[in-house]
Amino acid sequence: MISEKENQRISKFLSLVLRHQPESIGIRLDENGWVDPELLIFKMNQHGFNMSFEILDYVVATNNKKRFAYNESRTLIRASQGHSVNIELGYESKKPPAILYHGTAERFSESILKTGLDKQSRQHVHLSIDVEIAISVGKRHGKPVIFEVASEAMFADGFVFYLSENKVWLTDHVPVKYLKLGFTEIKG
Incomplete structure (x- = not known):
């Protein structure tokens, strides 16, 4: 084709x-x-x-x-998601799995550990259920680091999550207390 x-x-x-x-x-x-x-x-x-x-x-x-x-x-x-233009995707709130992952470049980790994950110019923070996907996202911006997100605890505390059509989990902000710096590469 x-x-x-x-x-x-x-x-x-x-x-x-x-x-x-x-x-x-x-x-x-x-x-x-x-x-x-x-x-x-x-x-x-x-x-x-x-x-x-x-x-x-x-x-x-x-x-x-x-x-x-x-x-x-x-x-x-x-x-499906990732917009910086203001639109309403019409997704319904869903309960997320216990842990989700966010991949980013190592150079952003210090700032994230101070302020949490912010949506910045996008409409939502993007999270993945899959570590490998989070790593590939992080690699696009430099040496990858992975944050584990205590999404079940966030949901229990009243934070709203959405699941996009392409299975990316979305939320408005992840405060530092729900973040754990994970690993930077897959072993093996």
């Missing part, structure tokens, strides 16, 4: 447009982050991409992090 390199290029551009800068190609996301895929394809073609529904479907289906999702009728598409 398309090369892996082109798939990656389109996926990165979709992340930029659907999570952070829809205006960069002249689209507007609705209040829940959705956009008509026909319009998205048209606008991407105007900006140097050779897009079609088939290519968009392929990119959505093969994205290893499941960053994009269609609505049930496949008439709308959006990013």
Whole structure:
């Protein structure tokens, strides 16, 4: 269909447009982050991409992090989470597992140990049930470190958690008292 390199290029551009800068190609996301895929394809073609529904479907289906999702009728598409634009994803609060993980670069660990995990420019702090995924996230920013999050204790204390369509756990803030600095690499 398309090369892996082109798939990656389109996926990165979709992340930029659907999570952070829809205006960069002249689209507007609705209040829940959705956009008509026909319009998205048209606008991407105007900006140097050779897009079609088939290519968009392929990119959505093969994205290893499941960053994009269609609505049930496949008439709308959006990013699953990670937005810096203000949208309401419509997720319902869920009880998280006892422990979740957050991967980041080692250079941020001292600050995190002072202030906790903040969402910064995004709408939520992203947490994973899988240590390997947390490590790969941390590696994107430098030498990885992993924080264990006492998510069950947070939930019991009234903190709200959501589970995104692509199985990323989301919350607004993780205070220091719920954090434990884990390990920086997988042994073995």
